[in-house]
Amino acid sequence: MSSLSKRESILVVDDAPDTLEMLQRNLVSKGYQVYTAPGVVEAIRILESTSVDLVITDYKMPEISGIDLVRHVRENYKYLGIIMITGYPSIHGAVEAVKTGAEEYLPKPFTKEELFAAVKKAFDDMKARRRRIDESGTGSTSYYGLIGESNEIKKVLSAIDKAASTTATVLITGESGTGKELVARAIHYSSARSSAPFVPVNCGGIPETLLESELFGYVKGAFTGANESRAGFFQTADGGSIFLDEISETSLAMQVNLLRVLQNKEVCMVGSHRPRKVDVRILAATNKDLPIIIDKGLFREDLFYRLNVISIDIPPLRDRREDILLLTDYFAQKYGKEYGKSVPHFSDDVLKVVQRYNWPGNVRELENVIQRLVVMVDSETIAVPDLPAHMHFSALSGTGFKRTLAEVTAEYIQNVLASVDGNKSEAARILGIDRKTLRSKLVVSKRSISSPNTDN
Ligand SMILES: Nc1ncnc2c1ncn2[C@@H]1O[C@H](COP(=O)(O)OP(=O)(O)OP(=O)(O)O)[C@@H](O)[C@H]1O
Numbered sequence: 480m481s482s483l484s485k486r487e488s489i490l491v492v493d494d495a496p497d498t499l500e501m502l503q504r505n506l507v508s509k510g511y512q513v514y515t516a517p518g519v520v521e522a523i524r525i526l527e528s529t530s531v532d533l534v535i536t537d538y539k540m541p542e543i544s545g546i547d548l549v550r551h552v553r554e555n556y557k558y559l560g561i562i563m564i565t566g567y568p569s570i571h572g573a574v575e576a577v578k579t580g581a582e583e584y585l586p587k588p589f590t591k592e593e594l595f596a597a598v599k600k601a602f603d604d605m606k607a608r609r610r611r612i613d614e615s616g617t618g619s620t621s622y623y624g625l626i627g628e629s630n631e632i633k634k635v636l637s638a639i640d641k642a643a644s645t646t647a648t649v650l651i652t653g654e655s656g657t658g659k660e661l662v663a664r665a666i667h668y669s670s671a672r673s674s675a676p677f678v679p680v681n682c683g684g685i686p687e688t689l690l691e692s693e694l695f696g697y698v699k700g701a702f703t704g705a706n707e708s709r710a711g712f713f714q715t716a717d718g719g720s721i722f723l724d725e726i727s728e729t730s731l732a733m734q735v736n737l738l739r740v741l742q743n744k745e746v747c748m749v750g751s752h753r754p755r756k757v758d759v760r761i762l763a764a765t766n767k768d769l770p771i772i773i774d775k776g777l778f779r780e781d782l783f784y785r786l787n788v789i790s791i792d793i794p795p796l797r798d799r800r801e802d803i804l805l806l807t808d809y810f811a812q813k814y815g816k817e818y819g820k821s822v823p824h825f826s827d828d829v830l831k832v833v834q835r836y837n838w839p840g841n842v843r844e845l846e847n848v849i850q851r852l853v854v855m856v857d858s859e860t861i862a863v864p865d866l867p868a869h870m871h872f873s874a875l876s877g878t879g880f881k882r883t884l885a886e887v888t889a890e891y892i893q894n895v896l897a898s899v900d901g902n903k904s905e906a907a908r909i910l911g912i913d914r915k916t917l918r919s920k921l922v923v924s925k926r927s928i929s930s931p932n933t934d935n
């Protein structure tokens with residue numbers, strides 16, 4: 480059923496019988512299924528009647544040239560790979576072949592190793608091309624790569640549509656890993672600005688002292704080391720959209736600058752007093768509750784209202800469990816193809832665990848888990864023991880009301896930590912506590928998990 484388990488097949492086209500025989504012998508020895516044709520007419524007949532993955536054709540043949548075969552293949556078979564053999568050292572022929580659509584060319588004489596390397600490269604390129612074609616085709620459930628059929632996701636999709644038809648500022652909120660950046664991209668690429676750049680900026684990842692010059696650019700001599708003027712992200716995004724991720728991480732001073740950009744639609748490069756007009760649509764995201772941060776005096780209320788013209792909130796994965804299996808299937812297919820492995824099958828118990836688990840790291844965590852399973856597991860069916868240990872734990876303890884709050888808290892903390900690969904800062908961020916509190920809770924949680932739970 481799966482095309483991946485089928486032997487890869489190659490059609491070899493050459494008017495010289497001994498070359499044809501040599502190619503066939505070598506390729507068969509490598510396990511490929513090989514068809515041969517002495518000319519283009521015979522080759523086309525074979526292509527019409529069998530399913531071939533790759534064509535290796537000679538360039539110079541008496542009646543119809545290899546180039547015509549390349550052209551025919553490109554027009555009729557979008558997935559097929561092509562290798563052109565050039566019989567004499569003709570750079571011109573090779574260039575023409577590649578321009579017409581051959582992946583590879585092989586100058587005669589070539590060694591067995593050169594042949595195998597070219598074949599392998601052609602198959603790799605072909606897989607990449609197949610992936611691109613599949614991804615650009617619009618599946619019914621995929622919207623700019625956003626998978627999901629829950630009512631919650633449908634609301635997000637219709638909000639994206641609305642946002643895309645205006646140039647208003649959008650504030651995207653949602654826990655870590657819920658797909659905020661994906662939503663921002665979807666808005667940009669379905670808007671009238673789609674052919675201009677989408678420029679993502681991680682405001683939390685750029686040091687405060689650099690953020691201003693990164694965003695607005697600087698003029699020559701603005702500071703030591705500024706030997707020439709440089710454009711910032713806003714100039715780069717001119718005509719397009721800028722995505723200000725983790726907007727809550729910006730300083731109050733930077734917030735004033737951003738407010739000015741929003742009000743006046745102009746930016747001032749560092750070291751210059753002359754504002755310049757920019758036409759940039761601002762999309763911002765945060766996993767924090769901005770009103771709370773505003774109350775603490777760490778975020779300007781006026782900027783919040785400027786950003787929040789359209790707001791899109793993406794619910795956590797545990798609140799839209801209908802999407803979990805769809806996403807599981809999607810990532811299994813995606814990574815199966817990417818790693819050239821067959822798409823794994825999940826046991827019913829695995830599917831139960833996956834649906835019941837809390838996914839504190841949301842879609843990103845689910846994606847990571849599936850990716851790892853595709854890479855690590857070689858058996859056809861994935862079973863519960865293949866899942867990360869902290870997920871078994873959640874499977875075993877899923878039922879009944881027999882556990883103390885301390886145990887549940889401890890387990891949750893461990894789950895969150897595992898979901899972010901042990902990154903304590905990230906875990907503390909998700910849990911809404913500081914690192915110090917997390918550290919003290921971890922000590923307690925170790926005790927609570929390792930104490931044998933037999934006294935119930
Ligand atoms: N609905 C979805 N369909 C398919 N893939 C998704 C979906 N939501 C998220 N993803 C994938 O999950 C990963 C995380 O998404 P993204 O980076 O957009 O999240 P985020 O909300 O920006 O997270 P963070 O707050 O940690 O930056 C990405 O690889 C993204 O492609």
Ligand SMILES: [Mg+2]
Pocket residue numbers: 659660724
């Ligand atoms: Mg993000």
